[in-house]
Amino acid sequence: MRYIFKFPDIGEGLEEGTIVEWHVEKGQSVKMGDNLVTMETDKVVTGIPSPRDGVIAAKFGKVGEIIHVGSALVEIDIAGVEGDAAVEEARKPESEKSFVEAVEEEGAGVVGTLEIAGNSMVLSASREGVNSEKAASSKERKVLATPVARAVAKGMAIDINSVKGTGPGGRVTKEDILNFTKEGSNAKPISSGSEEFSKQSAPQKRVEIEQLSQIRKTIAKNMLQSKHNAAHMTVFEEVEISELERIRGKYKEIMQKEGVKLTYLAFIVKATAMALKKFKALNSEMDTEGGNIIYKRYYNIGIAADTEKGLVVPVIRDADKLSVKEIAKEIIVLSEKARDGKLTLEDMKDGTFTITSYGSIGGLFAVPVINYPQAGILGVGRINKKPVVKDDSIVVGLVLPLSLSVDHRIADGGETARFINAIMGYLSDPVSLLMD
Structure with missing residues (x-):
């Protein structure tokens, strides 16, 4: 059975987090409670523990990328669970002691829940990248993009929501932004003020653009x-x-x-x-x-x-x-x-x-x-x-x-x-x- 673990809400009102460091690789065995990834949220930098025993089949997101709550973090291959049993496992509630309680007892300090997406958590085969529509729980969710892509789009006065992402999980990359302009697409400007700012300042490199941290x-x-x-x-x-x-x-x-x-x-x-x-x-x-x-x-x-x-x-x-x-x-x-x-x-x-x-x-x-x-x-x-x-x-x-x-x-x-x-x-x- 392939089990998709989504980024949980580890704090009230949390919407997104930035990947600071991965602690697992594809093919690595993990136990429940093992640290999968370190995330920086708007309040803390904290580790996200594994909710299950298994083998990492896929990771979603690179260091520095923003991940939204509800988006896929890792895909875990749980041995010995196939077919109808896999469907049953996906629908089954957590064991007597919830994932959060078990992790907190081990001192991980994470507050959140494992979001189960019914049958969608049972996959016949793994893909290192997932379609953005499947990775996100809502079409209205903020577009996934790398920090560099966001900076480039802002500097070129391009509405990043108009760009189709080709990166892991449908993320927009720097190359996607550059290809978007080469293809002669009708780039949707952010605003006339931003366009004027970009034309005047970008060539002279007299400004520095830094993406806001979560904090x-x-x-x-x-x-x-x-x-x-x-x-x-x-x-x-x-x-x-x-x-x-x-x-x-x-x-x-x-x-x-x-x-x-x-x-x-x-x-x-x-x-x-x-x-x-x-x-x-x-x-x-x-x-x-x-x-x-x-x-x-x-x-x-x-x-x-x-x-x-x-x-x-x-x-x-x-x-x-x-x-x-x-x-x-x-x-x-x-x-x-x-x-x-x-x-x-x-x-x-x-x-x-x-x-x-x-x-x-x-x-x-x-x-x-x-x-x-x-x-x-x-x-x-x-x-x-x-x-x-x-x-x-x-x-x-x-x-x-x-x-x-x-x-x-x-x-x-x-x-x-x-x-x-x-x-x-x-x-x-x-x-x-x-x-x-």
């Missing part, structure tokens, strides 16, 4: 969604943290011996979680369809992390229940995973509030964009020495700039001010974190 697409979509749906309001404050620095300096070396880097961020996360418990509007989201505000009684703080591939937001769960030391440990683990591109969907879901710390790079204040549908985001700027007044005397103080953006539909100005004042109180007097 960048998601960032763009989420930022627009947030600005469109949330009524942003931002307040700015400064807090003097000399006492926090004294306590941090006292325990920094002790914790360093235990492999824990005690950063300012650990204190800020703890202070934010404690303040959220007092001001529930900032730990909520609006259900516009139901006409409700959903108040969350758990406090999962997302930490925006700057990586080479873009911004990701891993989550520290139940931060209110963790000590500063435990939070510091979590920050180290999540930062390393973010840097190495090993964050899973589990690491980044269920956040209730976000902190973005840009101060280590530079900048004092900002207008952070809310991680929608959350109600707020706290921006942390660069710590600097400034004159401050203490006991009616001017002294040199250590000042931390804060920028708080909230959804004004949920949080009023008064509650917003009280919330940031609570955070500032904890940071200026860190011992108070132990009192609540």
Whole structure:
């Protein structure tokens, strides 16, 4: 029996993924749970495990190609299943323990389902490429094409949907685009503006065209969604943290011996979680369809992390229940995973509030964009020495700039001010974190 395994939805709202690396070859034997391919989605880079034991009969797609959810990834030859038995196998539901559960127990971290296409999964013979109409589950699906083909088509102002693909799975290749123009086809321009742009810039090579990565697409979509749906309001404050620095300096070396880097961020996360418990509007989201505000009684703080591939937001769960030391440990683990591109969907879901710390790079204040549908985001700027007044005397103080953006539909100005004042109180007097 020939079994077509289609690219599963490994995250809510996922539409496509890019092939990063193949781990199998045609003719190779695989076991259920073996890693078939590494895919980059709009959230993570993750391995896709095999749903069955068998032999790889065909692979669909090359490294760098975009694969849509529901499109064929591999064809697996399952020995000992033929004829009517094969039809029965294709129609049969998963075993007692589903494919996803079995894989998650082995630590693959993939969330998705195996899409079964009835009798179409029983093939009499294998073909390395499949017809695009069969590979796609809908005619309305975005055309399959290589990144190079898309770039060439864009540069030549050609509507790639008008080009018939000859590559694996009906994909449009660079050669297809070039042949399309040689054959004198009526190329459908993208727009007159694009055509003019192409004529002026392409010969001079004064521009560089780079296809959006999955992560960048998601960032763009989420930022627009947030600005469109949330009524942003931002307040700015400064807090003097000399006492926090004294306590941090006292325990920094002790914790360093235990492999824990005690950063300012650990204190800020703890202070934010404690303040959220007092001001529930900032730990909520609006259900516009139901006409409700959903108040969350758990406090999962997302930490925006700057990586080479873009911004990701891993989550520290139940931060209110963790000590500063435990939070510091979590920050180290999540930062390393973010840097190495090993964050899973589990690491980044269920956040209730976000902190973005840009101060280590530079900048004092900002207008952070809310991680929608959350109600707020706290921006942390660069710590600097400034004159401050203490006991009616001017002294040199250590000042931390804060920028708080909230959804004004949920949080009023008064509650917003009280919330940031609570955070500032904890940071200026860190011992108070132990009192609540």
